[in-house]
Amino acid sequence: xxxxxxxxxxxxxxxxxxxxxxxxxxxxxxxxxxxxxxxxxxxxxxxxxxxxxxxxxxxxxxxxxxxxxxxxxxxxxxxxxxxxxxxxxxxxxxxxxxxxxxxxxxxxxxxxxxxxxxxxxxxxxxxxxxxxxxxxxxxxxxxxxxxxxxxxxxxxxxxxxxxxxxxxxxxxxxxxxxxxxxxxx
Numbered sequence: 226x227x228x229x230x231x232x233x234x235x236x237x238x239x240x241x242x243x244x245x246x247x248x249x250x251x252x253x254x255x256x257x258x259x260x261x262x263x264x265x266x267x268x269x270x271x272x273x274x275x276x277x278x279x280x281x282x283x284x285x286x287x288x289x290x291x292x293x294x295x296x297x298x299x300x301x302x303x304x305x306x307x308x309x310x311x312x313x314x315x316x317x318x319x320x321x322x323x324x325x326x327x328x329x330x331x332x333x334x335x336x337x338x339x340x341x342x343x344x345x346x347x348x349x350x351x352x353x354x355x356x357x358x359x360x361x362x363x364x365x366x367x368x369x370x371x372x373x374x375x376x377x378x379x380x381x382x383x384x385x386x387x388x389x390x391x392x393x394x395x396x397x398x399x400x401x402x403x404x405x406x407x408x409x410x
Contacts, residue, residue: 346406350399357395364392 242248257266273290277283296302298315 343406346402350402350406353395353399353402357392357399360392360395 253266254263257263276286276290278287
């Protein structure tokens, strides 16, 4: 359980030797830049740079920082100390939380796209229904006009077949869009 020999796979970082401060710093630095935490990371480093390491007070401050970070990361109030197995478990938990956060972000983005598609489809349905209602009104007006015209002036055959075909096409598209919206919801 000697941490000086510990090597742990780190998501996106390849292998990282946990006893090498430079490797840990580079990994933390790149993560803070990638996830927009750089300003906080820099502020913490600036505070740590002000610790007088050559005095007893400085040693106590470093111990205090270790205790605080241990409690923040592990959520435990017990005596500070993270053995290799505990460190690996904590890093695995961190990776799982980051993976989960990325999945949540992806699902949120997908949900927004689905909601947008559903909204657009509902708008198209409303537009088609309005067009259909207008076509039906025009058809009814033509029927009334034909019905009130003298027998000799009435057209022979089917009443405006192109308009009827357009209305049937719109009704079919409305039904298709309603099915698609129902599946999205």
